[in-house]
Amino acid sequence: MRKCIKCGKQTQIYLPQHRLALCKEDYKTWFESRTERTIEQFKMFDRTEKILVAVSGGKDSLSLWNVLVKLGYNADGLYINLGIHEYSKISQEKVQKFANSIKKQLHIVEIKSEFGKSIPEIAKDRRKPACSSCGAIKRYYMNLYAHKLGYNVIATGHNLDDEVSVLLLNTLSWNVDYLSRQYPVLPEENGFVRKVKPFCKASEKETAMYAVLSNIDYIEDECPYADGSTTINHKKILAQIEEFSPGTKLRFYLEFLSKMYPLITEKKKNEVVIKSCRLCGEPTQYEICSICRMKA
Numbered sequence: 001m002r003k004c005i006k007c008g009k010q011t012q013i014y015l016p017q018h019r020l021a022l023c024k025e026d027y028k029t030w031f032e033s034r035t036e037r038t039i040e041q042f043k044m045f046d047r048t049e050k051i052l053v054a055v056s057g058g059k060d061s062l063s064l065w066n067v068l069v070k071l072g073y074n075a076d077g078l079y080i081n082l083g084i085h086e087y088s089k090i091s092q093e094k095v096q097k098f099a100n101s102i103k104k105q106l107h108i109v110e111i112k113s114e115f116g117k118s119i120p121e122i123a124k125d126r127r128k129p130a131c132s133s134c135g136a137i138k139r140y141y142m143n144l145y146a147h148k149l150g151y152n153v154i155a156t157g158h159n160l161d162d163e164v165s166v167l168l169l170n171t172l173s174w175n176v177d178y179l180s181r182q183y184p185v186l187p188e189e190n191g192f193v194r195k196v197k198p199f200c201k202a203s204e205k206e207t208a209m210y211a212v213l214s215n216i217d218y219i220e221d222e223c224p225y226a227d228g229s230t231t232i233n234h235k236k237i238l239a240q241i242e243e244f245s246p247g248t249k250l251r252f253y254l255e256f257l258s259k260m261y262p263l264i265t266e267k268k269k270n271e272v273v274i275k276s277c278r279l280c281g282e283p284t285q286y287e288i289c290s291i292c293r294m295k296a
Contacts, residue, residue, distance in 0.1 A: 006030075013209065016246040024213050031210045035067050035198050042184045044196040045153045051075040052107075052151035054142055055098075057091030057219040059211040060157030062098050064199055066214060068155065069102050075155070076105040078145060080138055083111055083118025084224065091219045098216065107149060109141050115295065122294070123225070130225040133294065140291045144282060146193040158197045161204040164249045165234040167256055180264045183257065190274035191283035201250060204235075 002021035004011045011023040022030055038044075045051060051068060055061040055077045068075040079095045081088050092108070099106035112118045115137065122137075123130035146154050163182070170178045188194040199207060211218055226232060241248050276282070277289035284290070 015206070017203070017242070017250060018247075028210060028213055031202070031206065032067050032070060034202065035064075036071055038184070038201050039196075039198050042196070044155075044185055044198060045073070045194070047073055049074065049152040050150065051153045051155050052078050052142075052146050052149065053155045054138070054157070055079050055095050055106075056157075057094045058157070059216065059218045059220075060159050060162075060199060060204075060207050062095070062157075062216050062218050063207050063211045063214070064155060064157040065098070065104070066102065066216060067210075068198070069104060076107065076151075078107045078109065078142065078154075080109045080141055081111060082134060082138075084120060087219075087221065087224055090221075094217055094219050107145060109145060111137060111141070114141060115291075119225070126294070131229060134225070136290050136294070140282060140289070142195075143191075143193050152188075152194065154193050154195045156195065156197055157199055157207070159199045159202050159204050159207050160249055160253060161235050161238070162231070163197070163200050164238055164253050165231040167253060168234050168238065169230060171256075176264055179260070183261060183265075191276060191281075192274075200253070203249065 001010045001012070002014055003009065004023040004026050005021055006026040006029075007023060009023045011021055013023065013027050014021045020030070051073055053061065053065045053068065053075050055065055056079070065075060065077055077095065077099055079092055081092055096106060096108075115122070117125070119130050119134050119137070122133045126133060142154050166178075167182060169175075170182065184197045184200040186192065186195040238249055272285060274283050274285060275287070277284045277292055278287050279292040280289060282289050282291070288296075
């Protein structure tokens with residue numbers, strides 16, 4: 001049985017990628033402090049700014065909201081109800097319950113009301129996987145409502161496993177457009193609100209442990225449309241590599257940020273021109289944005 005390096009108590013929490021043994025309370029403190037260091041390292045935001053946390057009801061987004069509030073940041077929540085039957089109903093209930101417990105404001109956007117159709121209905125009409133529409137719709141309404149409600153920053157709960165699985169996918173296809181936007185901070189410009197990922201260096205296992213130890217009631221089921229997604233398969237492959245060589249995922253991600261990202265963005269920075277959508281006014285590369293085209 002290992003002992004906590006902070007207090008000397010016996011513990012079962014051991015993080016091989018960090019060579020770190022901690023008891024329950026010291027683990028929560030370590031996790032929160034590490035998140036704050038990530039915020040400071042990438043200059044994500046400060047305590048004078050209004051932060052809108054995109055919450056889904058899952059462990060990552062609720063843990064992020066919890067951490068930011070405990071660290072003293074001015075953070076409210078935004079829940080986008082996608083209309084995915086029982087899954088959306090349960091996840092909204094958990095988000096609302098959590099917001100009440102931390103006494104913070106929760107804004108709720110109903111896609112059915114805003115767009116005219118739910119995600120299952122949109123997927124059926126377009127005859128494409130739901131994920132192809134869902135991501136674009138969530139990004140659109142997060143930006144729209146952050147502007148409407150007067151928030152400076154949108155914070156999402158993307159963890160290290162999310163980031164490296166997408167990084168692997170985009171590297172295998174050398175998708176430079178996507179690679180040029182894969183950074184923990186996307187600055188406010190051209191009508192976009194600043195977007196940040198404070199958990200970008202925390203693994204899925206680390207955020208799950210924090211959620212459990214903090215008694216956060218989150219929805220454990222995956223979105224029913226996520227089954228068979230490419231990123232989930234890449235996560236499984238990366239988990240096998242991580243088990244053989246702890247720390248590989250974090251090293252892969254940080255080396256990309258320090259070595260490849262600057263080269264890619266230098267080449268891409270003058271290639272994309274952002275304008276306002278002719279119909280809704282939101283930022284886009286085209287005359288009419290993807291959401292307005294989807295509505296049409």
